[in-house]
Amino acid sequence: MSRDDIFSQSKEGKSHKEMNPKGVSVRECRDSETHPNATPIQLYLDVTGSMGHIPHLMMKEGLPTLMGTLIQSGVPDAALLFGAVGDHECDRDPLQVGQFESGDEELDMWLTRTYLEGGGGGNAGESYLLAWYFAANHVATDAWDKRKQKGFVFTVGDEPVLKSVSMSAIKEIMGDTAVGESTWSAAELLSLAQEKNHVFHIFIEHGYRRVDDAWKQLLGPNLIVISDHNDVPKVIAQKIMETLGGQPVSVNVTTSTSASTETKTDNQEIFL
Numbered sequence: 330m331s332r333d334d335i336f337s338q339s340k341e342g343k344s345h346k347e348m349n350p351k352g353v354s355v356r357e358c359r360d361s362e363t364h365p366n367a368t369p370i371q372l373y374l375d376v377t378g379s380m381g382h383i384p385h386l387m388m389k390e391g392l393p394t395l396m397g398t399l400i401q402s403g404v405p406d407a408a409l410l411f412g413a414v415g416d417h418e419c420d421r422d423p424l425q426v427g428q429f430e431s432g433d434e435e436l437d438m439w440l441t442r443t444y445l446e447g448g449g450g451g452n453a454g455e456s457y458l459l460a461w462y463f464a465a466n467h468v469a470t471d472a473w474d475k476r477k478q479k480g481f482v483f484t485v486g487d488e489p490v491l492k493s494v495s496m497s498a499i500k501e502i503m504g505d506t507a508v509g510e511s512t513w514s515a516a517e518l519l520s521l522a523q524e525k526n527h528v529f530h531i532f533i534e535h536g537y538r539r540v541d542d543a544w545k546q547l548l549g550p551n552l553i554v555i556s557d558h559n560d561v562p563k564v565i566a567q568k569i570m571e572t573l574g575g576q577p578v579s580v581n582v583t584t585s586t587s588a589s590t591e592t593k594t595d596n597q598e599i600f601l
Contacts, residue, residue: 344422345442350463351504356410358429358470364406369429369470370569373412373460375486377449383533383558388440395562396436402566407431411439414459414484417498418491419450424459424502454491457484457530458515462499465521466508473525481569482522485531485561487538490515490547519547527572533558
């Protein structure tokens with residue numbers, strides 16, 4: 330199947346109305362009878378042009394396996410929200426957000442609704458900070474409200490993070506539900522998101538793209554650098570279980586040296 334066959338929004342050339350954040354007050358992750366202790370997990374994929382075919386391949390082959398990987402790894406009552414980020418300085422749809430789901434059919438629906446805009450610009454960064462903005466201001470969970478348990482936020486991409494986003498840009502994206510009074514810095518939004526979430530960034534090194542020092546300074550050990558996008562589901566499960574205190578089992582994850590073009594395979598720990 331082609332990219333357009335799988336992702337109908339690519340034919341329409343705009344985000345799906347259900348993934349457009351304009352006017353969204355809150356996305357909720359609540360407990361239920363079948364999932365009494367929901368673990369909220371937000372995943373935002375960079376869908377700009379620099380990522381090439383990686384978003385298409387991940388959504389076709391990798392991300393549909395993520396829930397199964399989480400369950401096999403022992404993540405309790407996982408609930409996933411799929412989203413996408415672009416470049417708020419250049420793109421028409423720099424933020425897309427789905428809903429928290431636990432079923433494969435529902436998760437596949439949000440994946441196929443994702444618009445692979447393929448934009449971005451020559452401004453040395455992408456809008457990963459919009460994921461932090463949304464997680465901090467527009468998500469409510471029983472995990473936090475009932476148990477003071479942090480959720481998880483993962484962004485995945487191959488560019489630096491833009492340093493700030495103006496309030497006018499936030500209002501353009503969110504409409505009447507925009508939160509804030511002035512320009513938000515990336516560091517401010519990260520700090521806000523971290524109040525109720527464990528925040529990670531997965532940097533995919535490919536071609537000439539290498540992680541920069543700014544990411545390392547911003548996230549420290551919560552920056553994950555890989556060279557194979559197929560490892561994303563395993564890495565997410567690993568980091569969640571590490572944080573929750575699971576028991577490790579060894580698997581192979583391909584990591585990348587950020588100082589050269591060489592790659593190596595490390596025997597890292599994942600939790601099953």
